[in-house]
Amino acid sequence: MSSILGRMVSGSLWLSGARAITNALGFVSTIVLARLLLPADFGLVALGATVLAIITAVTEMSLSQALVHHPDPREDHFHTAWTLSAARGLLLALLMCVAARPLVWIYDEPRLELVIYAFAASVLIGGLGNPRQIMLTKELIFWQQFMLNVVGRLATVFTSIMVAIVWQSYWALIAGVIAGQVITTVLTYFVLPFRPRLGLKHAGELWSFSVWLTLGQAINTINWRFDQLLVGNILGKAALGFYSVGDNLAQMPTREATAPLTGTLFPALARIAHDPDRLRHAYHRAQALITFVALPVGIGFALVAKPLVLVAMGEKWLPAVPVIQALSAVFALITLGSMVQPLAMAKGHTKQLFRRDLQMFCIRLPIIIGGTVLFGLPGLIYSRVITGLLAAAVNMWLVRQLIRLSITDQVLANGRSLIAGAAMAAAVLWLQHALDTPAASVGWDQILAIAASVATGAVVYPGVAFGLWFMRGRPAGPESEALKIPAMIRGRRGDPEIGQKA
Structure with a gap:
């Protein structure tokens, strides 16, 4: 391992x-x-x-x-x-x-x-x-x-x-x-x-x-x-422009923060797929670590979306802000179950992935169509939030079927991360309310709001997560995995196997 x-x-x-x-x-x-x-x-x-x-x-x-x-x-x-x-x-x-x-x-x-x-x-x-x-x-x-x-x-x-x-x-x-x-x-x-x-x-x-x-x-x-x-x-091409750019930007923080780990997960799990206990343990550790990383960047990006869009893209792109705010947070939350794809592929259970995708198709499409037709772009955003959370639940249920890891255990492994994410969101929202930056101002006020929000999130999230971890007696979890990574990096720098195979 x-x-x-x-x-x-x-x-x-x-x-x-x-x-x-x-x-x-x-x-x-x-x-x-x-x-x-x-x-x-x-x-x-x-x-x-x-x-x-x-x-x-x-x-x-x-x-x-x-x-x-x-x-x-x-x-x-x-x-x-x-x-x-x-x-x-x-x-x-x-x-x-x-x-x-x-x-x-x-x-x-x-x-x-x-x-x-x-x-x-x-x-x-x-x-x-x-x-x-x-x-x-x-x-x-x-x-x-x-x-x-x-x-x-x-x-x-x-x-x-x-x-x-x-x-x-x-x-x-x-x-x-x-x-x-x-x-x-x-x-x-x-x-x-x-x-x-x-x-x-x-x-x-x-x-x-x-x-x-x-x-x-x-x-x-x-x-x-x-x-x-x-x-x-x-809704027209202009609305599609706001939606597609907002969707792409919303995916970026979570995707870029977690992709280095998720990109290695399939080949790594495939090497131990023959050993159910090792596979269950490896998945549990990797999933908790990925969500531990995803929550602060996804939720944090949602919190600074408006001042960031104003500073970087201008007022004409403000309609994209609600898309970024809602979807960025959802993309972070669905990492609770999104690692089921490499897990099922490693076990060769690709038919079960197809069944899942077909189920989500039948659930998601009517919700998306109804939300958009009835309420326009806001309805589509709410529909994406609902279907994203449903997808996370379906994925966690499939994980339970594949490696006998209960949904309760999957949620509890991420409990401290979820609490820390909620605390970070509350602290940043309170700070932004205290700063009272004019909604449409573009300049140093918005830059200050971004910097202060990022600094607050960078202190509150790890502070709460590691504080809870110490209070629980430092059990095995994403915090302990995160602390091991620097030592692993130092240990792998001189690994001759990497140089020979590369």
């Missing part, structure tokens, strides 16, 4: 660095582009991106996960994976080209046709990536992801900003996506050399693992992307 946890920490360091850099680049890019482009521009591109996400999910084959799960993939497995991926990319590009004209008619937006064609070219390029580089992930080695993520994001951000400065057109967003895709695909062949050839020898073997993931991904993406199509059709 200590060896695997050490590898997870080492991998998390690489992913943390990549996430820190790409997060900063993405945030800067969003701020710059938000000032250069209009909300309707973001809404137009969001329509194309949503169509791409849905069509991609419907044909997703989860080949990387199948290779990680396979005990000993051979060269023919990689040729099969490359052939399937390339064929899928070509099929996706053709489907998007066929769908372009009908979508123009549905949304009454002539510019959408060329946007769809551009995204079709992007997905075709992405299908040609090197599947062999996943072997490093299988061995819990993640330097390649650092390079791919950082260089790809640099290409995306640089291209988008340059095109926006010169032309101030929505094509800046699309050009950035294509540039990042081209650079990332080319770099995969420098990570681990591979000369692909056509072959389908192991197609059935890989498909047997990934078929349920594919079906689940299709249902899940339609479920979670349908709201953007709905907003674009009912």
